[in-house]
Amino acid sequence: MSHILHIDASPRGERSISRTLTKEFISKWLQAHPQDTTTYRDVGQFPLPLLNEAWIAGAFSKASTLPPELTEALRISDELIDELLAADRYIFGIPMYNFSVPAHFKAYIDQIVRVNRTFQPPQEGLLTGKKMLVITTRGSSYAGGSELASYDFHEPYLRTVFGYIGVTDMTFLYAERLNEGEDARQQSLMQVRRVMQQTVKTW
Numbered sequence: 001m002s003h004i005l006h007i008d009a010s011p012r013g014e015r016s017i018s019r020t021l022t023k024e025f026i027s028k029w030l031q032a033h034p035q036d037t038t039t040y041r042d043v044g045q046f047p048l049p050l051l052n053e054a055w056i057a058g059a060f061s062k063a064s065t066l067p068p069e070l071t072e073a074l075r076i077s078d079e080l081i082d083e084l085l086a087a088d089r090y091i092f093g094i095p096m097y098n099f100s101v102p103a104h105f106k107a108y109i110d111q112i113v114r115v116n117r118t119f120q121p122p123q124e125g126l127l128t129g130k131k132m133l134v135i136t137t138r139g140s141s142y143a144g145g146s147e148l149a150s151y152d153f154h155e156p157y158l159r160t161v162f163g164y165i166g167v168t169d170m171t172f173l174y175a176e177r178l179n180e181g182e183d184a185r186q187q188s189l190m191q192v193r194r195v196m197q198q199t200v201k202t203w
């Protein structure tokens with residue numbers, strides 16, 4: 001039995017393809033694993049606050065108890081990290097924006113990469129034993145060998161930053177070429193749904 005943390009990062013609602021795909025995947029997953037439980041967070045439509053001076057002072061403080069204003073500045077970060085620690089599996093729907101993750105997801109990352117909570121300096125990640133599945137949507141294709149392959153700062157960034165906090169088991173599924181005409185889009189969606197069917201069996 002697993003506990004799954006499901007996060008969507010698209011600011012779009014019904015029209016979001018990443019959101020549609022994570023929903024389909026979770027629904028198939030729960031059919032196959034009815035005992036599993038989920039926590040849902042929508043950082044796309046309910047953006048998280050950006051870090052501020054109080055957050056930084058609190059996160060790097062060496063004091064054993066923090067003054068109330070610094071505790072308050074870290075409240076959301078603590079909540080998000082508790083969610084990550086409580087889950088065994090992560091399912092993230094993250095579109096590509098300007099060759100990387102949307103600012104919505106970067107704000108999430110800034111809240112959860114925290115000294116003594118998710119990593120220990122210089123390089124010990126504390127989120128061990130977790131499995132992470134990213135469903136990513138893109139307007140073009142960044143497949144190996146393609147013209148745009150070197151523009152992909154999305155998957156390499158996510159692999160690096162989640163690797164840094166201890167996640168080593170990562171799977172990426174792509175819906176690409178979504179803005180290259182109806183044929184390319186339909187073909188890509190068919191293909192990612194085929195891969196999702198397989199992934200439900202093997203993940």
Ligand SMILES: Cc1cc2nc3c(=O)[nH]c(=O)nc-3n(C[C@H](O)[C@H](O)[C@H](O)COP(=O)(O)O)c2cc1C
Nearest residue numbers: 010012016017018095096097098099137138139140
């Ligand atoms: C602000 C913005 C930036 C985007 N940047 C890229 C990009 O750099 N590369 C790309 O292939 N597609 C890009 N796209 C296309 C999206 O990745 C694509 O529309 C995707 O379906 C969005 O995810 P969603 O459907 O879940 O909202 C961008 C879209 C938006 C709105």
